[in-house]
Amino acid sequence: MTGQVRTVDGRVAGRRGQATRQKLLDCLSEMLSSSPYRDVKVIDVARKAGTSPATFYQYFPDVEGAVLELAEQMAAEGAGLSEVLEEGSWVGRAGWRTAQDLVEGFLDFWRRNDALLRVVDLGAAEGDKRFAKIRAKILSSVTGSLAATITELQSKGRIDKDVKPAAVAGALVAMLASVASHQKSFQGVKPAELKPNLALLVHLGVTGRKPTR
Amino acid sequence: MTGQVRTVDGRVAGRRGQATRQKLLDCLSEMLSSSPYRDVKVIDVARKAGTSPATFYQYFPDVEGAVLELAEQMAAEGAGLSEVLEEGSWVGRAGWRTAQDLVEGFLDFWRRNDALLRVVDLGAAEGDKRFAKIRAKILSSVTGSLAATITELQSKGRIDKDVKPAAVAGALVAMLASVASHQKSFQGVKPAELKPNLALLVHLGVTGRKPTR
DNA sequence: ACTTGTCCTGTCATGCCGTCAGCTTACCGA
DNA sequence: TCGGTAAGCTGACGGCATGACAGGACAAGT
Incomplete structure (x- = not known):
């Protein structure tokens, strides 16, 4: 290929x-x-x-072209971000575990590739479709999976009809990405304290309920 | 001064x-x-x-120095982002309204200053303390206010003790900022559909409950 | 008109950009 | 072993951005 x-x-x-x-x-x-x-x-x-x-x-x-190349390589690796979600359940204690794993994987991936991800984010925000595509590739597997989960819960009547799964999933993933790239700015909040709170928000967003721990 | x-x-x-x-x-x-x-x-x-x-x-x-100047001007204006929260209540219907107003104000502010905010975000993420300070100035009034609300609800026993208000508030604000700067990437989700879903997440995060509309 | 201090620009040395011709190196078949 | 061919690399060049300076233009007060 x-x-x-x-x-x-x-x-x-x-x-x-x-x-x-x-x-x-x-x-x-x-x-x-x-x-x-x-x-x-x-x-x-x-x-x-x-x-x-x-x-x-x-x-x-030019430099941008080379960065794009690097970013493609990273995107290929980053597709594995959603592995956690393939098997994970969102029911009961397993749901809390899934949320935690997702947060953990996200922050870890960002920590390993922070410099590159900053540039990709900038390029995407500036409207460069090549960067936007790469960013989408990295995030879409996660958003897609989360959205599917929300849709499923919705069909069971456990989530309001007027919730737009793609919107909620996209917002949650954007939150994770943004927090990951500004971890240092959370002064007064240690990473160890940050993670469970992020997991809580993810769980709340996906299931509409507080996790059972 | x-x-x-x-x-x-x-x-x-x-x-x-x-x-x-x-x-x-x-x-x-x-x-x-x-x-x-x-x-x-x-x-x-x-x-x-x-x-x-x-x-x-x-x-x-240099260019960076001039951008810093622009960013300071913007930060002064952006301090007004939290006006909504000064008076707003998080109880009942008023809570839903407050969440909506916050989202509205945020997206609007970002739309008006997107280019500059991208640069500030990049600078902050790259570790430049001057940009980090400006970013904090813009966001802190909102995070501070949200965190105070969460702390208050916590003292009333309506939110789990192990929730860290500053972490949750920071994550929610990061979400709003990130979504605002990547609005175009939400293909398939119209802005009009995006806003209520963001407001829902904010309300969920702050109060731990679904809003009553 | 003269002085004073602010404001702007022409010019220059320096260094990076992006391209080309041309040299060197590796591979391959005879 | 030996040439031929293509890959690989670089020196050098015109062009442009940077950043510094000195000097000229301008407004305001005397």
Whole structure:
């Protein structure tokens, strides 16, 4: 499906080429973690990778293009975020456990990829459809699953008819994503205290009821 | 409190100076709305304002510095976000109304300042304390008020003891902010449908109960 | 008109951007 | 072993943004 990796000028990349390409991506990823996105320059990435700017431009049209590549890789990994939800139940104690697992997985994924996710979020918010698509890919599996759960509960009459499952699910996921990327701003609230409260909100939102612990 | 407006090289700005300074800020604001933050250049802002780059550097150290100035102005206005909560009650129908008003005010404020808020959010997430402070200033009045309400309900025994008011309030506000800045991503959910669902989640989170409409 | 202090711009050195031609390296078939 | 071909890399270049400076334009008071 992925086809062959190609350089900007159309050549197919061989073993060595793919290696430097990946090295550039790795260095870019490091730079994103250590400096503001606005200040990440091609020349810095190239220097860090022990190569020249011209080489960078052989593999990527610009910094944004390379970031997109990184983001795609991350999105592939992030699709696993909803594994918890495939099997998890939202009934009784299992529901509380499911909510907790979801929060845990989310915060963990964000902690591992915070720099990249910031950039994706910015790009999406600025209206760049490529970034919006990637963000959707990461979040959609979770929102979709949550929405399905809500719809099911709704059909059983346990949730009001005028609740829009997609809206509630999307809002809850947005909450998790936002809190995850601003964890440091929650001064006075330790991460250990934060998680159960997030899980509580998720459980409340999905089931409309307080969890039984 | 604001003292005199000063140029970078320490001189006090007169009437004319303040005018061009403000014009630069206005043009910067426009540029932020129309192009990605990463691509906003000093020279473009200066050209748009009918002046030269050198003039820009007389009033601001760099683009970031000017953005901070804009953000401060916005933060001052945004403090009014919590007016709704000062008088609002969370009991019965009034509670539902309060939640709705809060959501309405939030989305409206974000719609009016989306470009700037994106940048502030990014800066804060990247660890820049100046931006984090501004973000806190905008959100804290709301979180503080919500947290106070939760604490009060808690003291009456209507909410579990192990709920951390600050955590719940912060998460709800983060949700509102995040949803507001990604409104376009909610495809398939119209804004008119989104709002009541957000209000529902806010009400659930604050009071622990479904609203009576 | 002269002075004073504010305000703006022309200009310059520096450094990054993005592209090209051209050199080096690896692979492969004869 | 040896050339041929394509991949891989870089030096160098014009172009543009940055940031600093000195000096000219302007308004206001005398």
